[in-house]
Amino acid sequence: MSHSGKTFVVEHLDPELEAWSSLEYLTIANESQASGARFLLSSVPTSLQLPANLQHVEGLNVETRGIEEIYADKKDKVCLLDPAASKDLSPEDGDTFEVFLFGGILGDDPPRDRTSELRKKGYQGRRLGPVQMTTDTAVRVTRIVVQDRVPVEKISFIDNPELKINKNESTQMPFRYVKGDDGRPIMPEGMVDLIIRDSEKSLDDLL
Numbered sequence: 001m002s003h004s005g006k007t008f009v010v011e012h013l014d015p016e017l018e019a020w021s022s023l024e025y026l027t028i029a030n031e032s033q034a035s036g037a038r039f040l041l042s043s044v045p046t047s048l049q050l051p052a053n054l055q056h057v058e059g060l061n062v063e064t065r066g067i068e069e070i071y072a073d074k075k076d077k078v079c080l081l082d083p084a085a086s087k088d089l090s091p092e093d094g095d096t097f098e099v100f101l102f103g104g105i106l107g108d109d110p111p112r113d114r115t116s117e118l119r120k121k122g123y124q125g126r127r128l129g130p131v132q133m134t135t136d137t138a139v140r141v142t143r144i145v146v147q148d149r150v151p152v153e154k155i156s157f158i159d160n161p162e163l164k165i166n167k168n169e170s171t172q173m174p175f176r177y178v179k180g181d182d183g184r185p186i187m188p189e190g191m192v193d194l195i196i197r198d199s200e201k202s203l204d205d206l207l
């Protein structure tokens with residue numbers, strides 16, 4: 001059985017689609033395309049105007065329908081990646097499931113468990129270890145586990161990395177990231193600049 005060709009579905013759960021999410025979704029689209037996987041961004045309201053960087057992206061399939069409607073006849077083939085699940089995702093889950101479902105939610109600290117909105121729908125759930133990841137990281141880790149057949153505990157992670165804003169300030173990202181070949185946390189292109197810009201803005205607001 002081929003282990004590539006999985007479908008990754010991010011159900012967009014926020015009313016807006018912020019710059020941060022758009023960078024995450026663009027990265028998921030590019031990485032899915034490169035690995036032979038399919039990426040669906042589901043539950044996108046018709047009223048929502050996609051940001052410019054998400055228009056005409058190869059590998060990004062935008063759906064106004066939600067997961068329940070799209071996979072009504074395949075519920076047992078859908079696995080929800082759920083930080084509260086009792087079982088961790090394993091390479092063998094790649095044999096059982098065809099579709100991997102994620103919450104399109106910005107991470108929050110402390111986590112507010114908005115993944116519960118998807119849990120209510122009754123899909124089988126799997127955890128990616130005990131630490132909260134960004135959505136693009138959760139998709140990346142799932143792909144490594146089910147397509148590359150690497151167990152979660154064999155993946156190198158970086159937790160809560162510190163990003164330098166300027167020579168005096170830094171900000172800590174309260175998430176787990178995959179460690180890249182350069183030893184740094186893998187983040188979407190443009191994300192570090194966006195975080196720095198946002199942090200400078202909030203520092204200015206404090207003055």
Ligand SMILES: C[S@@+](CC[C@H](N)C(=O)[O-])C[C@H]1O[C@@H](n2cnc3c(N)ncnc32)[C@H](O)[C@@H]1O
Nearest residue numbers: 081082083102103107111113114115128133138
């Ligand atoms: C940024 S997280 C959101 C976590 C969150 N604060 C919440 O409200 O549930 C976005 C998505 O990534 C996936 N995810 C993140 N960390 C995970 C983990 N440790 N195990 C399983 N899934 C995870 C889940 O699908 C989650 O809905």
